[in-house]
Amino acid sequence: MPPKRHLTARRVRLGAELRKLREATGMKAREAAALLGADSVQMSQIESGVAGVSAERVHRLAAHYACTDEALIAAMKAMAVDRTRGWWEEYRGVLPPVFLDVAELEHHATFLREVVITHVPGLLQTADYARAIFSYMVPGLPSSELDPRVEHRMKRRAVIEGDNPTPYETVVHEFALRIRVSDRQVARAQLHAILDQIERDHVTVRVIPTDQDGFAGAGASMMYTGGPVPQLDTGLRDAPTGTAFIDTEPQLKRLRTLFRKVEKASLDPTASRDFIHRLSKEP
Numbered sequence: 001m002p003p004k005r006h007l008t009a010r011r012v013r014l015g016a017e018l019r020k021l022r023e024a025t026g027m028k029a030r031e032a033a034a035l036l037g038a039d040s041v042q043m044s045q046i047e048s049g050v051a052g053v054s055a056e057r058v059h060r061l062a063a064h065y066a067c068t069d070e071a072l073i074a075a076m077k078a079m080a081v082d083r084t085r086g087w088w089e090e091y092r093g094v095l096p097p098v099f100l101d102v103a104e105l106e107h108h109a110t111f112l113r114e115v116v117i118t119h120v121p122g123l124l125q126t127a128d129y130a131r132a133i134f135s136y137m138v139p140g141l142p143s144s145e146l147d148p149r150v151e152h153r154m155k156r157r158a159v160i161e162g163d164n165p166t167p168y169e170t171v172v173h174e175f176a177l178r179i180r181v182s183d184r185q186v187a188r189a190q191l192h193a194i195l196d197q198i199e200r201d202h203v204t205v206r207v208i209p210t211d212q213d214g215f216a217g218a219g220a221s222m223m224y225t226g227g228p229v230p231q232l233d234t235g236l237r238d239a240p241t242g243t244a245f246i247d248t249e250p251q252l253k254r255l256r257t258l259f260r261k262v263e264k265a266s267l268d269p270t271a272s273r274d275f276i277h278r279l280s281k282e283p
Contacts, residue, residue, distance in 0.1 A: 009101035009245050010108065012049030013227075013234055014079045016247050017072075018058070019047040021065040035064050055080045075228040087155055094148050098243045102223075103152070105234055106159045106166070111226035114170040115262050117218055118179065120190055121170045124197055124205075127154055129190045132182035160203055169204040171262045177207065177279055191280035198273050206266035207275050215265045217258070224255050 022032050033043035036057055045051035055077040062073045088103035106112060106123075114121050120129060130153045134146055141149070159166045177194075180187045197203045208215060223236040235246035235255040246252060267275060 007049055007097070008104060009234070010079065010082075010104050011052065012245070013232065013247055014053070014058075014076055015047040015049040017076060017232060018053070018061060020248075021062065021067055022047075025065050027065070032061065032064065036060065053080050069229075069231075071229045072231050075232055078228070079232075087158075088152070091148055091152050094145075095152055099149070099152055101245070102236065102243070103156050105225045105236070106156060108227075109159070109166055109225040110228060111167045112159070112169070113224040113226075113259050114168075115217075115220045115222050115259060116170065116176055117173045117221050119176050119181070120194070121172065122153055123157055123160055123168065124170070124194050125153060126186070126190050126193045128186045129181060130154070132186065136181070160197065160200065165200065165202050167202045169206075171206045171208060171259070171266050173208045174210045174275075177276065188280055191276055194276055195273065195280065198269075198276075204269050205272055205276070206263060206269060207272040208262070208266045209275065212265055215262075217262050217265070220258055220262050222255055222258065224252075224259060 022029070029043045029047070030040040033040050036043075042051065046053045046057075058077050058080045059073065062076070067073060084107075086104060086107050088100045088107075092100060112123070114123070119133065122130070125133075127150055130150045131146070134141060134149045160168045177191065194205060198205050221238060225234045225236070227233045231249075233247075233252050235252055237244050237246065237255075246255065266272065
């Protein structure tokens with residue numbers, strides 16, 4: 001298949017999984033390419049996500065790699081043929097690609113877990129809160145860039161507000177709930193919006209109070225998206241060079257462990273709801 005014009009995190013994720021399966025066999029890229037009647041350049045493009053790959057080729061590669069996990073093979077074949085053009089595509093060329101990648105990952109996720117220390121999670125933000133966050137950038141953004149960012153963030157909420165919502169768990173530090181990114185009115189409205197989301201059966205919010213002993217996880221912010229099978233889970237963490245997408249099992253295991261540690265330091269969902277409710281009533 002010829003290279004696709006747009007590189008997406010989802011296609012990169014498929015290529016990474018194919019590469020891991022190949023490397024587990026000790027097979028060189030040129031050897032795998034020969035099995036497809038291709039060359040090493042084409043194989044490199046497939047494994048890097050630059051080029052698409054057909055479901056038939058995915059199946060052939062899996063067979064040559066001695067992969068017997070039928071669920072994984074089926075999931076990869078489904079990713080190969082997926083041609084979904086979601087709502088996020090209207091922002092291509094308008095917003096940085098990572099905005100679209102995050103929305104696409106959330107759209108396809110089987111579950112979402114998130115830890116946020118300094119800001120309210122994006123999926124729970126109100127438009128005014130999001131606008132305040134994006135307006136703080138230096139240099140300031142013109143309205144032609146600011147407005148699409150706010151719109152995009154609001155549309156992301158479809159994964160927890162739509163007809164077929166995705167299970168969502170988040171742990172939020174009290175600091176994130178108290179920091180006024182705008183004024184008191186916006187802060188209060190944001191807290192009420194979180195309380196409204198908590199009423200949804202598939203949304204779980206836990207709070208880490210500032211007086212919690214033994215919490216040294218100030219750098220714990222992360223998102224973990226569940227794939228159709230565990231091997232296709234993906235983690236996201238902010239890095240100095242931008243958002244890092246994590247797909248190796250040791251790193252994913254580390255994120256799962258981190259989430260459990262942070263969750264253990266938080267209040268239970270009922271106590272967290274009461275905590276947020278008290279904050280919303282403070283003068």
